[in-house]
Amino acid sequence: MDEEEVHIAVGKNSRKEKANILWAAANFPRATIVLVHVHWPSKWMPFMGGKVLYKFADEKEKEMHRGRETKAMVNMLSQYKNLCGTRKVSAHYLTHDDTVAGVVNLVKKLKIKRIVIGSRNMSRQVALHQCCQVWVVLNGKHISTSNDHLEHSGNIGYGGSSDILASIHELGEESDGYMTPPSDLADESMDEEELNEMDDSDQLVMVQYIDCFHHVVQEDETMTEQGTEESIASDEMENSAEEDADQSDEIQSFRNVTEKAEKIMEEIDGLQKKLKELQGEGPNRDARSLSPRQMAASLKRKSLSEPRYPELQIPENIERFSTSQIGKATDHFHSRNFIGEGGYGPVYKGKLGDTPVAIKMLKPHGRQGFPEYQQEVMVLSKLEHPHIVRLMGVCPESCSLVYEHLPNGTLLERLSKGLLWKDRVRILAEQRSALAYLHSRRPHAIIHADLKLTNILLDAGNVSRLGDFGTARAVHVKPLEEETIGRRTNPMGTTGYMDPVFFMTGELTTESDVYAFGVVILQLLTGLLDLNVTEQAREAVKMDAVHSVLDVSAGAWPEVQAERLLKLALRCCSLERKRRPAITSDAEWRSLDILRAMATPASKSWKWNSHGS
Template sequence: MDEEEVHIATGKNFRKEKANILWAAANFPRATIVLVHVHWPSKWMPFMGGKLLYKFADEKEKEMHRGRETEAMVKMLLKYKSLCDDTREVRAHYLTHDDILAGVVNLVKKLKIKRIVIGSRNMSKNAVLRKCSQVWVVLNGKYLSTSNDHLEHTGGTGYGGSSELLACIHELSEESDGYATPPSDFYVSFQEEDIVDEDGVIPLDSDEQLEKYDVQETEQGIEEINASEEVGKISDDEIRSSRNMNEESEKLMEEMDKLRRKLKELQDERHNHEESILSPRRKNVFLKEQTLPQQRYPELQIPEHIVQYSMSHIGKATNNFYSRNLIGEGGYGLVYKGKLGSMPVAIKLLRPHGKPHGRQGFPEYQQEVVVLSRIQHPHIVKLIGVCPESCGLVYEHLPNGTLMDGLSKGLPWKDRIRILAEQRSALAHLHSSRPHAIIHADLKLTNILLDAGNGSRLGDFGTARIVQMKPLEEDTICRRTNPMGTMGYMDPVFFTTGELTAESDVYAFGVVILQVLTGLLDLNIVEQVQEAMKMDAVHGLLDASAGSWPEVQAERLMRLALRCCNLERKRRPAVTSDADWRSLDILRTMATASKSRKWSHAIAN
């Protein structure tokens, strides 16, 4: 066999690429190792703690961003090169392209690659690539297959051609920091050992979890997953639709920014106008009114089954609000852990008037009492009592914190899927309540609480709204109100129109699903997943800290989550429709069945 060179397509999953490089070095001992890498340019860049579309940044920021990305990319390739011993010749080439597969094909044709090691089964099936080169499929250092065993390289013309493309293929320098990147190139950012970085970079591929699951699916005998292996392929129509959605999303974000600026201008004008028309005497009266003690909170009718506690009871339960009992703080106020008798509780206290958010607190308190006193559901937080003196709310205590805390600790995928199923049940219960449906309006990771066994409860109903159902239009749930909620989870249609609907909760739930599956918390997670779909790199997004995902079904759930986030409300699935949520139900069944088998096996032993 000719062992002049063996090329290895590298992504940014260091653990997987390390295994593949070492495999190639061991199996081609006399060959020169040539690493090839395709950069997929990110559309986003960091900006003031959030994200900014790349095209909206100024040129200086873009240039600095490119420089950082280039430096990180060179460090990654040098790290890959260092895996081989010093006696072997190792080279590296890279190319920037917005389609990873097309970029790999370009590299193969322009560099006249005869033999390439690839860690992606989907990519290895590409007919154009297989015609150009002999493709060795290696996953995590384990050889799977070889295509075109007797291929003779013809050196055909490139994929889009000409010397212009060849000039864009860069060879990493053997000296110092590597190749100096031309200003026209764009680079994505990554940390050397991360699978998905903070800028939402999608790796070349990630079949590590798929390989693990291949073994499991044989043991479990799940026929549907075997039959669904090709689900990940995306049609041209879907790609065009995804691009259109991205463009619409960008336009919508621009409009939202314009509305925010206009609102601020109007508020400033009104404030200046009021000050200008007040006489000096009236100004003094106005200032005195602002400094006078505010009237105590209005009296609220408390339902009979909700226990009323005095301030002294609350103080005793929290050891006089001892600082070590403080477990949280939000816009509403402080949250303390306490004990009423032998019952552990969480007590949320409204901020006093004059402090931040204090004036908005009473309506939230009122709303929580009204809503939570009406509903009972195993996965909705239970309101035990209230303290009318301080507008305090007493809940059951849930010791494992929020779902965001759980994700940061590597919550197993089986628990994640169960929690999503529980929260879908909670939302369905709210949306189907009669005669008044309830819209939560602020669903997010930090409002999903976990008990000692990681069972979930939906909490924080301060922004919830009760909507009168129309007997003949039960699918029409709508209420006009000021936009509220949390950016990133808020339905863009609600933000621009003020029309709060059940579909607004569905949008937020879609974002939660994507976060639970990927472990990513960025505001632009929807765009990141859409880009990954276009690049056929979905498997690389799944959060590896959750264990070995059933990837085919997880990808189907990810697609369903994107439907939840569709900008057209009519295309979003209803949480009350079992048919729409089959992918989540299948995953829940798989997780339950897997646990049952392990339990039965443990008993048998």
């Protein structure tokens, strides 16, 4: 047998590729080993725990990120070469968005006679069989060999232009990376027609948040890409482990980017509020000439003589409380009654008569303000559901909100103290019920827009309530098609839970809540609170090791059903909105239904109801 050269198609799965390279080295002792790789340029850029389309990045950012991708790929090939020690090894790679076409073009250009492939799917490609002999090796074990002898023909296989063939690169001995030529990549910039279809306000929102994104990415040029290359030999080996030595660094990079994004969003909120204040200060232009002390005195007199906030029409079913009643209920906001603080302001527990309550105070210069207060009052006054927090009253003078008191705090706090899987599943079923109730309202569905662990509250029996409706929005539902229409609004919500499509486009739909709910499900299943919990869950599915990520502190999970629910949660987190399950569809949520039934004692019959508990 001719043993001048043996070519090995390698991908990104280092453990699998190591086994295949060592197998080839042992079985072809006198042959020169040649590694070949198709570099698949990703269409997404990692951002805020998710990914953003390259069409929203400028050319400089694309070039920087492509450079990082290519450098990581070259480093990977260099590591593979080192596996063979002093053995003569070379490596070639081609950038292509079709792995099969890329492999065939490599075979044609390099005149490969035999190739070791680590994927059953790739080995079945007819175009590849027409080019060369194919050895199928999985995890270091020889499975089959096709075409005992085949002379190479440059005219067989996928048609390839001279430009594509010329773009094959050989990895040099001292190579530290190769910047992929722009000609190798497809133009992904946004079409002018797409921009022309957007009205002025939509373009303004898009520009504002793309600029925010650009600023974050440029500040963190050391951020590494996670999962950007599609392996040649991984189509049928999704259960193989991908051991990336830089995983911890990548997670930290995501966190760094997230923190910077949050700061920028806070700055934008602050600037918008200042703009509103300035727009309302037209009659007070003369006050700008006052000294700081005179201005402070003037503002104090104004606050005493005029209402602090605009007048809000309070619905009849919502009780009004005075500032003195609120103060008395909280023992004048004593520190022992302090519960916590969010974007709206501090929360205190108190008593109005014999009723324990939680009072949320509006913080004058907080991230949220009067619009959120107004929105929460108007939305909650129309809702009545056992798993949505009940608004008992308001204090118009201070924009305070009075709720029923839920003594077990937030779901995040309860999870940190330990929570059995049966309770977790029950809470998920309760929250799915609450979301289904909101999304099925007619003629306007309600989108919560900020679903997360800290906005799910628990009563004394750990029964859950969905709270914080300051960012909620009502959207029209078509009466015939029963299709929810999205609405354009500035991106809002919480990093890690925010729908990436909403962040990119400003289009809020019910699918945005489904995305956040998917993240909540994954957090309860795994106990992982990292922003990249979806990536960790996807890796567990690929490795067929879902059991390894289930939170053992929750007890013995029913693994089959838990795995089905985890896969459903990953569908919720899909970047394609059409793939996400509708929260109102009982058929889509059967895995949660079954788990809920398994968690319920036999003595208590339980039947799913999408509009109740």
